Structures are given as C-alpha cells and as structure tokens.
Amino acid sequence: MSSLVRAACSSRRALQLQTNLSRLYATEATNFSEANAKPSIYGQPLFPSHPHLVQPQELTPGIPLEDYEQRRRRLMDRLPDNSLVVSVAAPIKYMSKNIFYKYRQASDFWYLTGFEEPDSAVILEKNSSSRGYRMTLFCNGKDVVKEKWEGAKTGLHEAAAIFRADDALSIDQFSVHLKSAIASSSHIYVDVPPTHTRRGPRGTSKSILKHLSPLVEPRSDYDVIVDSLSAKRKPLAPEVARLRAIKSEAEQRVMRMAADISGRAHAKTMRFTRPGMSEAALAAHFEYLCAMSGAQRMAYVPVVASGPNALIIHYTSNNHLIRQDELILIDAGCEYNGYASDITRTYPASGKFTPPQRDLYAAVLAAQKQLVSLCHEAADLSLHDLHRRSCELLKEELKQLGFTFKGSEMESVLYPHFLSHPIGIDLHESSHFDRGESLKAGMVVTIEPGIYVPPTPNFPKHFHNIGIRIEDEVLVGKTDPVVLSVSAPKEIVDVEGACQGLLGLEPF
Ligand SMILES: [Mn+2]
Known part of the structure; x- marks a missing residue:
C-alpha cells in the first residue's frame, strides 16, 4: 500500500471503510497495490487509484x-x-x-x-x-x-x-x-x-x-x-x-468548496488588475487560479467586462483594454468535482471607486444584501417573490440617487434580467424548477441583482455607462441563509482592500 493510501486511511473509521472497499475492489485481476499503480486501471479517479482525490467512502x-x-x-x-x-x-x-x-x-x-x-x-x-x-x-x-x-x-x-x-x-x-x-x-x-x-x-x-x-x-x-x-x-x-433541487450535506460541502475557489480567484483577480491590461488577461488569471485549486473547468464562459462593456449582460468577447477609472464586472465561476459555482463582482480598475460608482454600487449592494437575508424557508418566498422584491428595492435605491422612471424602464432597461436561478451540477440547475414555488432548506440559488445605465438623457449623466452586478450563491437554510460565495469581497471597503492588496491573500 502506498504512503498516500496509508495517509488517507489514518483514522479507524477510514480503515474500516478501506477494508470494506479493498474487499469490494478486489477481484482476480486486481489487488490494492495494482489498483494504485500508473497508469490507472479505471476509467475515472477512484479511491484505490487516486487516494489524493477520492476518500475511501466516496x-x-x-x-x-x-x-x-x-x-x-x-x-x-x-x-x-x-x-x-x-x-x-x-x-x-x-x-x-x-x-x-x-x-x-x-x-x-x-x-x-x-x-x-x-x-x-x-x-x-x-x-x-x-x-x-x-x-x-x-x-x-x-x-x-x-x-x-x-x-x-x-x-x-x-x-x-x-x-x-x-x-x-x-x-x-x-x-x-x-x-x-x-x-x-x-x-x-x-x-x-x-x-x-x-x-x-x-x-x-x-x-x-x-x-x-x-x-x-x-x-x-x-x-x-x-x-x-x-x-x-x-x-x-x-x-x-x-431530487437535485435539494442538496445533501456532501453536496453542500462540495459546492462550498467550489464557491470558495471561485471567490478567492475573484479576490486575487481584483489584486492582479491594473489599468492597461486586457480583459482576456484577467480571464486567464481567474481560470489559472481555479485550475491550480483543483477545479476541472469553468462552469461557463467568464464575463470580464470593463467600463460600458458591462452593459452587455453576456459579454464574453473579453478583448478590450482596461482604462483608468473604469469599473470591471467579472461574472465567473469554476466547476469543481461536478458542481458549478457562479459569482459576480464589480470593482474599480484603479482600486478606488469614483463617487458616482460608489453610490451606484452601494445601492445595488444594499438591495442584494436585503434579498440574500430573505433566502430561508421561514420567509416562505419563491424566486418570483424575490425577483419582484428586487425590482422594488432597486427602484427605491435609485430614486434616492435622482433617477426618475417612466413606464417599465426599470425592468426593461436598467435591470433586464431575472434575480436568481438554482445552481448545482448545472449552472442553471433545472429547467423544470418552478419559480413560483417557495424556497426550501437545502436549495442553492444565486442572488444577482444588477443595474446597467445606458447613456441616454432620461438617466442622470454621471451614472451613464456604469454596469454593476453583485452575485452570490446562497444555500437556503431553515431560518437563515448561508452565503457560499463568502470568500469573494463584496463590501466597498473589502473590494477596495482586495484591489489595493490590503487583504493578505495567500498565493493559492
Ligand atoms: Mn448566475
């Protein structure tokens, strides 16, 4: 037995499981040490061949x-x-x-x-x-x-x-x-x-x-x-x-890990960013960090949108240069051990928000935090309810910033997408999910309000061409939400701190 296998079997419980599994895996053709040899005899990582990836009971x-x-x-x-x-x-x-x-x-x-x-x-x-x-x-x-x-x-x-x-x-x-x-x-x-x-x-x-x-x-x-x-x-x-809608404890742990990897990559990409770099370089940096942490792939094509590019919701060309005083919106997440993560952060290229950027960011953040706090079973709300609430909250916030609204401008222009989707093995976990059904403990959903201000005279000029989205992954609890994407900086002071290198981030 290799030292890796031995290390993986250090506890008594693990030893018992290992005994059961070695019995399970033992056939005339294979024994434990052969199973651990290279090349592997299995079509995928399993405990006997890859004890550094798979635990005995997994x-x-x-x-x-x-x-x-x-x-x-x-x-x-x-x-x-x-x-x-x-x-x-x-x-x-x-x-x-x-x-x-x-x-x-x-x-x-x-x-x-x-x-x-x-x-x-x-x-x-x-x-x-x-x-x-x-x-x-x-x-x-x-x-x-x-x-x-x-x-x-x-x-x-x-x-x-x-x-x-x-x-x-x-x-x-x-x-x-x-x-x-x-x-x-x-x-x-x-x-x-x-x-x-x-x-x-x-x-x-x-x-x-x-x-x-x-x-x-x-x-x-x-x-x-x-x-x-x-x-x-x-x-x-x-x-x-x-079945997939409700995550088991093991699934919750894997999803927390996936969100952690992506969240840390967001923080470090904030630190990596300098005006003059290309959006593609930031995307590459993010993907590299995720891969180095064990992620198998991106869960979707990353959006790295600088300045007005953020007004395009699914901007994925990622081929412009970043200018001083622009905001950068990154919507990116890795897939780790079969589970997707999905996080969006918006941060200043220079490391410091301008006053209008800060005001608009604070508005989206206030609404986002309020919506996250409602993601628990006791609140008895559906995704439809939460989306309606997000429109109201954002409207209130924007009115305080001097916005006026005609007709359905809020939903059709400033905030044209839905607030949330379930996430799990797939980024959009199920097309069969009923948005009218109340959230239940064990579900994982995104909460991602955004505001995208086009350069038209009906909106205050100093907000023109600013696009901001803040997206977290939330595990619905009985009476409380659990934010899985907590390692991605979100408060203004934390975002600026990450950009300026004040957060003390470890290399990987
Ligand atoms: Mn999303």
Missing part, C-alpha cells in the same frame, strides 16, 4: 457511494410500480472534425451513477427486491487496443462492484436489453435529446434511439423499441430535477 470526489444509492432509491420510490428508468452518458463533442472537447458527463446520468465514461448507460427497473430496483450498467469494459489510445476503461466486473450495479454489461448489449425491459414495463422514464430541425429543437422516439445506441440491430428491434417508447415514454428530467 465514489466521486466529495460524494459518498451511499449518496448515489440514496438518489436512485428516492427516484425509484416515487415512481409507480413497473417503472423503468433509462439514462445515458453524454456524447463526445467535437470542436472540429475529430478534435474533441474535454469530456463532461451528462448531469442526470452522473447524478444517478457517478459513472464518468462516455458510451455508457444505466437501466433501473423498479421491482419488489429489498433494494426496490434492479440496476444494470452498460459501459465499454476492457479493450486493450482502445485503451492504448484513450486510456483505461473500468472493466465490467469492477464496474458492477464499484458502482453497485446488479449487473454490468457491454454497451453493445444495450439495445437487446432495452427491448426486453421495455416489453415488461408499464412506464418508461427517459429523456429525448432534441434533434435540431428547421423548426427548432424537437425530440422524437427515433432521435432518442439514435442517441441511446447507434448499434441497434437488427432493424426489427429498432421498430419494436420505437413503437414501445412512443406509447409508454415519460420525461425523466423533471423526476431527477426534484
């Missing part, structure tokens, strides 16, 4: 094996008897020809399995066993030639044991298995990937089949599956979304 970094089991059980418990769930891995995406992007697993499939390889799928069949369902995982399995080029894939035998499937089969057997499972099920929960037609994205049973398995043969199987799917298919995404 399946993916930060998320215990037991969490995955609970997710599936909760999903299957809610579905009617004789239900079948089909979820598939994301396809590899290409930048051009055969040049692929860094792979990212499909969110729902990953949430249900923790399995990170492409060309894989899972079928869950509700039954009367003590587990309540039967799980069949489909994946590549071992393939010496393919692995020589692409790196290790988890073997079928190991995959079943590690991911707690009742059975793991080759992805080549998927359609045959699917056909028989469909025939004996009454309700089939599966998502149809949209095919892009001239009339926009549309999902059909044929498109899902194409997506599920390019290998469906013979043709008679294909027709049977398409017919059955058309008759019994229900969307899976809303069922999984309901």
Whole structure:
C-alpha cells in the first residue's frame, strides 16, 4: 500500500471503510497495490487509484457511494410500480472534425451513477427486491487496443462492484436489453435529446434511439423499441430535477468548496488588475487560479467586462483594454468535482471607486444584501417573490440617487434580467424548477441583482455607462441563509482592500 493510501486511511473509521472497499475492489485481476499503480486501471479517479482525490467512502470526489444509492432509491420510490428508468452518458463533442472537447458527463446520468465514461448507460427497473430496483450498467469494459489510445476503461466486473450495479454489461448489449425491459414495463422514464430541425429543437422516439445506441440491430428491434417508447415514454428530467433541487450535506460541502475557489480567484483577480491590461488577461488569471485549486473547468464562459462593456449582460468577447477609472464586472465561476459555482463582482480598475460608482454600487449592494437575508424557508418566498422584491428595492435605491422612471424602464432597461436561478451540477440547475414555488432548506440559488445605465438623457449623466452586478450563491437554510460565495469581497471597503492588496491573500 502506498504512503498516500496509508495517509488517507489514518483514522479507524477510514480503515474500516478501506477494508470494506479493498474487499469490494478486489477481484482476480486486481489487488490494492495494482489498483494504485500508473497508469490507472479505471476509467475515472477512484479511491484505490487516486487516494489524493477520492476518500475511501466516496465514489466521486466529495460524494459518498451511499449518496448515489440514496438518489436512485428516492427516484425509484416515487415512481409507480413497473417503472423503468433509462439514462445515458453524454456524447463526445467535437470542436472540429475529430478534435474533441474535454469530456463532461451528462448531469442526470452522473447524478444517478457517478459513472464518468462516455458510451455508457444505466437501466433501473423498479421491482419488489429489498433494494426496490434492479440496476444494470452498460459501459465499454476492457479493450486493450482502445485503451492504448484513450486510456483505461473500468472493466465490467469492477464496474458492477464499484458502482453497485446488479449487473454490468457491454454497451453493445444495450439495445437487446432495452427491448426486453421495455416489453415488461408499464412506464418508461427517459429523456429525448432534441434533434435540431428547421423548426427548432424537437425530440422524437427515433432521435432518442439514435442517441441511446447507434448499434441497434437488427432493424426489427429498432421498430419494436420505437413503437414501445412512443406509447409508454415519460420525461425523466423533471423526476431527477426534484431530487437535485435539494442538496445533501456532501453536496453542500462540495459546492462550498467550489464557491470558495471561485471567490478567492475573484479576490486575487481584483489584486492582479491594473489599468492597461486586457480583459482576456484577467480571464486567464481567474481560470489559472481555479485550475491550480483543483477545479476541472469553468462552469461557463467568464464575463470580464470593463467600463460600458458591462452593459452587455453576456459579454464574453473579453478583448478590450482596461482604462483608468473604469469599473470591471467579472461574472465567473469554476466547476469543481461536478458542481458549478457562479459569482459576480464589480470593482474599480484603479482600486478606488469614483463617487458616482460608489453610490451606484452601494445601492445595488444594499438591495442584494436585503434579498440574500430573505433566502430561508421561514420567509416562505419563491424566486418570483424575490425577483419582484428586487425590482422594488432597486427602484427605491435609485430614486434616492435622482433617477426618475417612466413606464417599465426599470425592468426593461436598467435591470433586464431575472434575480436568481438554482445552481448545482448545472449552472442553471433545472429547467423544470418552478419559480413560483417557495424556497426550501437545502436549495442553492444565486442572488444577482444588477443595474446597467445606458447613456441616454432620461438617466442622470454621471451614472451613464456604469454596469454593476453583485452575485452570490446562497444555500437556503431553515431560518437563515448561508452565503457560499463568502470568500469573494463584496463590501466597498473589502473590494477596495482586495484591489489595493490590503487583504493578505495567500498565493493559492
Ligand atoms: Mn448566475
């Protein structure tokens, strides 16, 4: 056993878990020391091969094996008897020809399995066993030639044991298995990937089949599956979304870490900024800091908008130079161990707000803090309620700064976006989230009011071309909110302090 493994197993509880897991992972082909060798024999980081990333009781970094089991059980418990769930891995995406992007697993499939390889799928069949369902995982399995080029894939035998499937089969057997499972099920929960037609994205049973398995043969199987799917298919995404909306304690810890990494990168990018630099340099600095802290990727393309560029909500060209006396709006967050973070800060390039910048910033900040304080279950508010409240609060603040309003200028011009969205594995956690539903403990939402003043005579001249957004990630509690993005400076004194190097930030 390596010293790293030994270090990871220092406590008695860890030792017990390690014993259980080494039993779990031990097969004729592998033992613990082989599992820890390079190159890895698994298709993703696991405790035996990557003890510096994954703890003994965890399946993916930060998320215990037991969490995955609970997710599936909760999903299957809610579905009617004789239900079948089909979820598939994301396809590899290409930048051009055969040049692929860094792979990212499909969110729902990953949430249900923790399995990170492409060309894989899972079928869950509700039954009367003590587990309540039967799980069949489909994946590549071992393939010496393919692995020589692409790196290790988890073997079928190991995959079943590690991911707690009742059975793991080759992805080549998927359609045959699917056909028989469909025939004996009454309700089939599966998502149809949209095919892009001239009339926009549309999902059909044929498109899902194409997506599920390019290998469906013979043709008679294909027709049977398409017919059955058309008759019994229900969307899976809303069922999984309901579960994903409430974060487990392990998920909350990972999200706090993701927000911490991004928050510190915001603070250090404030310090790094000098007039004359390009927006791209700030973006690069931010991304570098996140990567150095272990983040796998950005959760979205960063917005680094100097001066009037901040009036463009999704400004991502990031190719202008920063001028003295401009504000810089950075909306950026990393993805860490499967979870997104999303933070926006606005700060002065010179390190000191001008009086109008300060006044407008203070106005947005006052509203933002008030809105954050309402993010708890006892307040019994929905995202719609909070958004309405944000419009009122911002309007009041701006009136005190000499703004006057005609018609819906507030919502259509000065503050044209929504206040909030849920966040988790995806940046916008679920398209099935009901904005009218009251917030519940365990949800994580953003609170991101903003004001963007165009250079038109109806608004006070000294505020022209200033765009300010302040965005935090908030974990909804029973009676209190928990701000996950607390490491990103937000108070005026802290923002100026970070810019001027007064916060004493450690290098990483
Ligand atoms: Mn956001």
